[in-house]
Amino acid sequence: MSSEDRTRQVSTRKPNLSNVKVAGHDVLRTVNRRILLNILSERQPISRADIAKLSGLNKATVSAITSALLKDHFIVEEGAGRTTPIGGKPPTPLRLNELRFGILGLDIRADETILALSDFHNRLVARKSYETGNDPRAFLTEIGGEIRRLRAEHTQFIEVAGIGVSLPGLVDNRAGKFISSVVLPWRDVPVVEWLRESTRLPVIIDNSARCAALAEIWHSKSHYAHVRNLLYVSVSSGLACGIIIDGSLYRGWTNAAGQFGHIPIDFNGPECRCGQRGCWDLYASDNATVARYRNLPGATAKRGVTMRRIVELVESGDPAATEAVRETARYLGIGIAGLVNGLDPEVVAIGGEIAKAWGVVEPVIAQEMGRNMLASAGRKIELRRSTFDVRPSLKGALTLVLSELLSVPHLG
Numbered sequence: 001m002s003s004e005d006r007t008r009q010v011s012t013r014k015p016n017l018s019n020v021k022v023a024g025h026d027v028l029r030t031v032n033r034r035i036l037l038n039i040l041s042e043r044q045p046i047s048r049a050d051i052a053k054l055s056g057l058n059k060a061t062v063s064a065i066t067s068a069l070l071k072d073h074f075i076v077e078e079g080a081g082r083t084t085p086i087g088g089k090p091p092t093p094l095r096l097n098e099l100r101f102g103i104l105g106l107d108i109r110a111d112e113t114i115l116a117l118s119d120f121h122n123r124l125v126a127r128k129s130y131e132t133g134n135d136p137r138a139f140l141t142e143i144g145g146e147i148r149r150l151r152a153e154h155t156q157f158i159e160v161a162g163i164g165v166s167l168p169g170l171v172d173n174r175a176g177k178f179i180s181s182v183v184l185p186w187r188d189v190p191v192v193e194w195l196r197e198s199t200r201l202p203v204i205i206d207n208s209a210r211c212a213a214l215a216e217i218w219h220s221k222s223h224y225a226h227v228r229n230l231l232y233v234s235v236s237s238g239l240a241c242g243i244i245i246d247g248s249l250y251r252g253w254t255n256a257a258g259q260f261g262h263i264p265i266d267f268n269g270p271e272c273r274c275g276q277r278g279c280w281d282l283y284a285s286d287n288a289t290v291a292r293y294r295n296l297p298g299a300t301a302k303r304g305v306t307m308r309r310i311v312e313l314v315e316s317g318d319p320a321a322t323e324a325v326r327e328t329a330r331y332l333g334i335g336i337a338g339l340v341n342g343l344d345p346e347v348v349a350i351g352g353e354i355a356k357a358w359g360v361v362e363p364v365i366a367q368e369m370g371r372n373m374l375a376s377a378g379r380k381i382e383l384r385r386s387t388f389d390v391r392p393s394l395k396g397a398l399t400l401v402l403s404e405l406l407s408v409p410h411l412g
């Protein structure tokens with residue numbers, strides 16, 4: 001199939017004439033630069049000839065783009081100046097200049113907030129932890145001061161690209177505001193404005209499930225590296241999802257996409273905090289697991305028991321904890337099957353404490369999905385736990401900024 005035929009088959013994207021972007025010289029230049037930077041990020045060190053082979057660009061174009069990238073310090077030549085025994089120049093491999101950008105990530109959770117600094121090659125350089133404050137203005141002012149301090153301690157970067165912020169709950173990413181959450185007592189907080197005021201840096205925010213989904217597609221390795229369509233299910237005190245469609249995070253018209261936790265699965269079920277009855281969240285979140293465990297006659301640690309503790313009990317073979325977690329996994333599987341029927345992702349990734357009991361959880365979810373998914377012969381959805389055991393949303397906060405540097409702009 002020629003590439004034109006392939007385009008004819010897959011592309012249905014209607015151009016956006018209210019904000020049209022045509023393929024001018026500068027847009028094409030950005031697209032090609034970004035594609036090359038992505039190839040470098042994945043395959044480095046890599047020669048110009050290999051970049052040409054992988055990208056399909058001709059050698060002269062690759063040479064022109066890499067020269068510009070060298071000049072702007074985005075990339076460096078590895079082992080420059082060597083010669084072969086017969087005096088010729090060997091092909092000089094190229095790699096990203098990790099000091100081109102420092103990237104700041106802020107992962108705000110109800111109890112603890114993590115501030116991290118990574119380099120352009122996605123390696124963590126610094127990480128600090130704070131108790132999250134109830135007064136957002138005071139807390140973000142304190143964090144602004146910490147960011148200035150961190151920058152003063154790490155002057156090795158040519159530029160600090162910005163701050164990515166992950167928040168629990170509803171986030172209006174376009175307005176730069178945190179709206180509300182059941183776990184964090186903040187309301188209508190202009191996070192972007194306040195952090196920008198105190199740091200003079202660009203700030204991007206999003207909710208934690210969407211951040212985690214973004215981290216999953218940008219940083220997964222091996223055979224997951226090229227996943228284009230992914231459903232990320234974040235299981236914590238509530239349930240939220242991140243949806244990746246053709247490599248892009250889907251945010252929705254009012255920025256609220258992914259709140260599948262409030263799909264009712266039982267109209268006669270208990271009342272949910274959202275006002276409906278029998279939401280999926282009430283059966284498959286950590287709160288549900290904890291309540292279920294407490295009500296079991298065999299439960300040994302009823303008072304103040306946390307999800308983390310229940311998962312530890314599962315690991316030690318505790319029957320009541322195992323039963324509670326299996327029941328939650330059953331409801332996860334039922335809900336995920338419905339979402340897979342509707343979204344048809346390549347991969348479903350599950351994050352949160354419950355994913356640490358993967359050996360117990362995975363077979364139950366897979367069984368329920370098998371039972372509830374529309375039959376399509378021989379199709380098996382890849383089900384996996386989040387790539388990042390610790391704080392996927394922190395990785396995602398950093399990815400908000402990194403993806404702005406490396407994503408390919410839409411035309412049309």
Ligand SMILES: [Zn+2]
Pocket residue numbers: 261262263272273274275276279281
């Ligand atoms: Zn609800």
